Amino acid sequence: MSTAATTSHTELPRTTATSGSPGQVVLKRAAGSVFVLWAAVTLTFFVLRLVPGDPVTTILGGHSAAPSAETVAVVKAQYGLDQPVLVQYVNYLAGVATGNFGTSYVFKVPVLDILGPQILPTFQLAGLALLFAWAIALAFTLLTVGRGRLLDGIGRGVEVLFAALPPFWVGIMLAVVFAVILGWFPVAGDDGFKSLVLPSLALAIPLAGFIAQVTRSSFEEALAQPFILSARARGLSDLAVRLGHALRHAILPGLTLSAWAIGSLVSSAVVAEIIFARPGLGRSLVDAIINRDLPITLAVVFIIAAVYIVVNLLVDVLYRVIDPRIQKGAAA
Amino acid sequence: MGSTANTAKYDGGTSVTEAGAASAAATGSTGSGKSLLNIERLSVSFSTPRGRVDVVRDVSLALAPGKALALVGESGSGKTVTARTLVGLNAANARVTADRLEVLGRDALALSERQWRGVRGKEIGYVLQDALVSLDPLRTVGQEIDEALGAHGVRGKAERLERVHQALRDAGIPDPEVRARQRSGELSGGLRQRALIAQATVLNPQLVIADEPTTALDATVQAQILELLEGLKEQGRGLIFISHDLAVVGRLADEIAVMQGGRIVESGRASEVLANPQHEYTQALIDAIPSGAAKGTRLSAAGRATSSSAAVTTTANGTPAATSAAAPIERVRATEFSATAPALEARGLAKSYPGPGGIRRTVVHDVSFTLERGKTLGIVGESGSGKSTTARIALGLTQPDTGTVTLGGFAWAGAGSETVSEDERRRHRPDIQLVNQDPLSSFDPRFSVGKVVTDALDAGAIGTPRDRTTRALDLLAQVGLPASLFDRRPLTLSGGQRQRVAIARALALQPQVLLLDEPVSALDVSIQAQVLDLLADLQDQLGLSYLFISHDLGVIHHVSDHVLVMKDGRVVESGNADELFANPQTDYTRQLLAAVPELPARA
Numbered sequence: 001m002s003t004a005a006t007t008s009h010t011e012l013p014r015t016t017a018t019s020g021s022p023g024q025v026v027l028k029r030a031a032g033s034v035f036v037l038w039a040a041v042t043l044t045f046f047v048l049r050l051v052p053g054d055p056v057t058t059i060l061g062g063h064s065a066a067p068s069a070e071t072v073a074v075v076k077a078q079y080g081l082d083q084p085v086l087v088q089y090v091n092y093l094a095g096v097a098t099g100n101f102g103t104s105y106v107f108k109v110p111v112l113d114i115l116g117p118q119i120l121p122t123f124q125l126a127g128l129a130l131l132f133a134w135a136i137a138l139a140f141t142l143l144t145v146g147r148g149r150l151l152d153g154i155g156r157g158v159e160v161l162f163a164a165l166p167p168f169w170v171g172i173m174l175a176v177v178f179a180v181i182l183g184w185f186p187v188a189g190d191d192g193f194k195s196l197v198l199p200s201l202a203l204a205i206p207l208a209g210f211i212a213q214v215t216r217s218s219f220e221e222a223l224a225q226p227f228i229l230s231a232r233a234r235g236l237s238d239l240a241v242r243l244g245h246a247l248r249h250a251i252l253p254g255l256t257l258s259a260w261a262i263g264s265l266v267s268s269a270v271v272a273e274i275i276f277a278r279p280g281l282g283r284s285l286v287d288a289i290i291n292r293d294l295p296i297t298l299a300v301v302f303i304i305a306a307v308y309i310v311v312n313l314l315v316d317v318l319y320r321v322i323d324p325r326i327q328k329g330a331a332a
Numbered sequence: 333m334g335s336t337a338n339t340a341k342y343d344g345g346t347s348v349t350e351a352g353a354a355s356a357a358a359t360g361s362t363g364s365g366k367s368l369l370n371i372e373r374l375s376v377s378f379s380t381p382r383g384r385v386d387v388v389r390d391v392s393l394a395l396a397p398g399k400a401l402a403l404v405g406e407s408g409s410g411k412t413v414t415a416r417t418l419v420g421l422n423a424a425n426a427r428v429t430a431d432r433l434e435v436l437g438r439d440a441l442a443l444s445e446r447q448w449r450g451v452r453g454k455e456i457g458y459v460l461q462d463a464l465v466s467l468d469p470l471r472t473v474g475q476e477i478d479e480a481l482g483a484h485g486v487r488g489k490a491e492r493l494e495r496v497h498q499a500l501r502d503a504g505i506p507d508p509e510v511r512a513r514q515r516s517g518e519l520s521g522g523l524r525q526r527a528l529i530a531q532a533t534v535l536n537p538q539l540v541i542a543d544e545p546t547t548a549l550d551a552t553v554q555a556q557i558l559e560l561l562e563g564l565k566e567q568g569r570g571l572i573f574i575s576h577d578l579a580v581v582g583r584l585a586d587e588i589a590v591m592q593g594g595r596i597v598e599s600g601r602a603s604e605v606l607a608n609p610q611h612e613y614t615q616a617l618i619d620a621i622p623s624g625a626a627k628g629t630r631l632s633a634a635g636r637a638t639s640s641s642a643a644v645t646t647t648a649n650g651t652p653a654a655t656s657a658a659a660p661i662e663r664v665r666a667t668e669f670s671a672t673a674p675a676l677e678a679r680g681l682a683k684s685y686p687g688p689g690g691i692r693r694t695v696v697h698d699v700s701f702t703l704e705r706g707k708t709l710g711i712v713g714e715s716g717s718g719k720s721t722t723a724r725i726a727l728g729l730t731q732p733d734t735g736t737v738t739l740g741g742f743a744w745a746g747a748g749s750e751t752v753s754e755d756e757r758r759r760h761r762p763d764i765q766l767v768n769q770d771p772l773s774s775f776d777p778r779f780s781v782g783k784v785v786t787d788a789l790d791a792g793a794i795g796t797p798r799d800r801t802t803r804a805l806d807l808l809a810q811v812g813l814p815a816s817l818f819d820r821r822p823l824t825l826s827g828g829q830r831q832r833v834a835i836a837r838a839l840a841l842q843p844q845v846l847l848l849d850e851p852v853s854a855l856d857v858s859i860q861a862q863v864l865d866l867l868a869d870l871q872d873q874l875g876l877s878y879l880f881i882s883h884d885l886g887v888i889h890h891v892s893d894h895v896l897v898m899k900d901g902r903v904v905e906s907g908n909a910d911e912l913f914a915n916p917q918t919d920y921t922r923q924l925l926a927a928v929p930e931l932p933a934r935a
Contacts, residue, residue, distance in 0.1 A: 148424070226466040232421055233460075234480040234531060235453030238445075244479070245468050323470055325517060 033309045040305035058292045059105045102295035122280040126265040132204035137212035163209025171202035171275040188277035199272035219250035259315040263308035368570035369395040370434040389594045400571040402585035406856040410594035411574045420448040457532030461544040463524035467516035473527040474512030499534035522553035542573040550714035555927035579929040620861035622890035631861030673741030675877035676703040681735035697901040708878040710892030718901035762841035769850035771834035775822045782818035788840035807836040828859035
């Protein structure tokens with residue numbers, strides 16, 4: 001790892017960050033975002049039509065209900081299902097553009113009324129999970145990299161172990177140890193910060209393994225660079241060099257990884273939400289897919305896509321703050 | 333820190349008081365400022381998985397204020413480890429022992445890490461080799477300098493900013509207010525190196541250690557940096573600098589210590605060591621300097637032992653190579669490389685690129701040259717002079733905007749109606765081959781040495797795979813490498829061996845012209861001498877024509893029959909090498925020549 005990429009610190013880093021001036025970036029990103037949202041909605045819309053089963057059956061309460069032909073016709077007209085698929089698609093897009101995601105087939109109320117209260121708990125969960133993941137990853141990096149073979153080995157081993165653990169198993173173990181046996185945290189429910197800790201740790205621990213592996217190698221590389229020696233020769237302590245110089249270089253690749261991670265956290269939150277009996281988008285999505293509640297499924301997909309976009313934009317901005325060379329490099 | 337405060341001198345009228353004389357008297361047990369260094373029998377060893385490795389053995393040094401001590405030797409001779417010991421920054425697995433290790437009057441062996449931090453930066457400034465990687469690329473140079481002030485307790489934002497600017501100014505950087513806000517990547521090589529010196533000297537240390545401070549710099553920039561270091565010395569500071577280049581050393585050093593294999597093999601007054609070297613290793617180092625030696629003279633000791641007309645059958649370390657000179661293989665390709673036309677001829681080449689703000693930047697402007705068969709044409713110029721673009725056009729890799737190139741009479745590259753397509757060129761590609769500065773990055777890291785060479789033969793599809801293996805072994809022998817290296821990875825070879833592999837690869841398809849782009853710039857002087865000797869032998873044996881690009885005038889003088897001096901994309905002067913160097917016609921050439929450090933005449 002340390003023999004490869006000896007020149008990486010002198011060249012512009014490889015990154016997913018968009019090039020150009022801040023104004024150009026916002027424009028490029030805005031255009032890209034609209035496209036991504038459209039593509040996500042369109043793809044999901046048509047794929048869900050391919051799933052066997054008639055939406056009308058769902059609306060009327062499943063297979064046990066045996067509706068009359070008239071009832072079916074009325075319902076079809078009410079939900080616009082009597083029109084050709086393409087017309088339905090255009091109507092749906094028009095609705096989304098105005099903020100109307102339709103009516104849930106199962107609950108018979110506007111989609112946003114159902115999903116609205118679910119959004120915040122999931123964002124809290126995903127946000128805290130990412131925070132924990134970074135805290136764990138940075139702790140490992142700062143405490144074990146370049147601290148002798150033993151600590152290095154321990155750090156490496158624990159990271160691989162963390163990365164290999166499935167979140168559901170971590171969740172169950174955490175619940176058993178810290179909630180059931182020790183009683184430090186509530187077993188389930190949505191009751192303030194305390195009830196957030198275990199579910200977000202369940203998501204954070206595997207993610208921390210991934211992030212730490214990336215930051216470890218770039219931290220190692222940075223520590224071997226001559227500018228670290230220069231800083232030490234100026235009279236800086238080992239800790240100051242690690243925090244002030246090496247860490248900044250080590251964060252960059254992990255940051256790119258985080259953009260992907262937060263999006264996937266929102267969708268994988270379902271595991272923690274089910275184990276710890278929390279409300280949330282992930283849970284709503286699974287329920288909606290099982291019940292063939294198309295409008296809710298579509299809306300959740302839309303929200304997740306939007307989160308991906310916003311987070312990537314944030315990471316882009318953060319990347320520029322940490323590595324100012326990108327802008328200059330693009331301008332030169 | 334307070335109790336060990338040493339003679340620190342601050343200029344610039346800051347709030348820090350002149351603590352010099354008083355504290356020097358207070359620390360009476362120290363060398364009373366007479367001697368900055370007093371080292372007896374210093375040894376440093378590293379523990380590795382394969383046991384202890386001694387890197388520095390029984391080294392004794394002394395240095396007085398206002399003097400410069402040069403540590404000279406090849407890579408791996410222990411110079412850098414010795415220097416790092418003086419700032420307590422050796423790797424964790426290093427073991428340092430000494431009968432006496434006094435740095436600035438303190439027993440360096442007894443210093444705690446905390447005490448070292450008070451010394452580093454404040455009393456000893458340490459300047460590393462390459463500023464591009466020795467300054468944090470994510471931070472501005474101002475922040476880097478400011479950090480040194482902060483680490484040593486200088487408070488007050490305005491005062492710190494002023495001292496940052498002053499340090500940059502002292503290091504000869506114009507517009508320090510602007511430069512302080514730039515990062516190392518935005519500065520030119522010379523400014524960068526000055527900024528690096530500024531961050532090491534902002535606290536006015538008594539002792540400055542510079543590790544290869546001018547290596548990889550252009551000659552004129554190198555001269556400026558040497559002047560700057562000389563200025564530090566005149567201010568009464570002690571200067572230790574490390575170099576493998578004796579010509580550089582000759583300009584600056586009062587004392588020289590020549591290191592080989594971790595030991596000092598010769599030391600003494602600089603003028604005496606250079607004029608009258610006693611140890612054969614010192615003599616070899618001095619002989620290896622190409623600048624004075626005329627074309628045709630051998631530079632390396634091994635090269636002098638064998639006659640130049642004989643096949644080169646000695647390896648880099650002097651042992652005989654595996655097989656005799658390569659048996660010539662019939663050229664399978666039918667190329668019409670003319671016997672009468674010049675090997676490579678360029679007429680009126682120009683190339684420009686779109687720059688910022690829509691302004692086209694001309695990087696090559698009306699360049700013409702003729703490379704005669706079997707001769708060497710040297711192109712010399714500083715970075716940004718258009719050498720590399722000219723080389724790329726000559727290789728047929730970059731399309732010129734105007735002008736033509738012919739290769740052995742064949743239309744090789746051109747602009748407009750004379751454009752030559754790559755399809756037409758491909759047949760002639762084997763005739764011109766490239767050797768560049770950094771061979772390692774031109775090798776596929778997964779390839780073994782043998783594979784690197786056979787891969788080039790595969791490209792020409794000559795003979796059976798077995799023939800190619802035989803031929804690859806012959807080629808290795810031809811460049812003086814033993815057959816035992818065939819299965820090694822290039823990463824495990826020394827710099828000189830790698831460059832030999834690159835040359836073997838370039839020779840694989842029996843070219844007529846070799847384009848040598850800074851082929852020895854990254855090598856130690858003595859290794860450089862061996863590679864230059866090898867190239868001279870190959871030219872004699874194979875009748876090769878060389879287009880030799882370098883920023884090093886000494887090397888260019890030694891190898892070239894004709895020389896082209898380039899500046900800002902133009903040819904400022906060209907002509908016969910000896911005449912041009914003896915009697916330069918333009919100011920620019922004179923300026924370049926004046927910047928080349930030269931050794932005093934040998935006794």
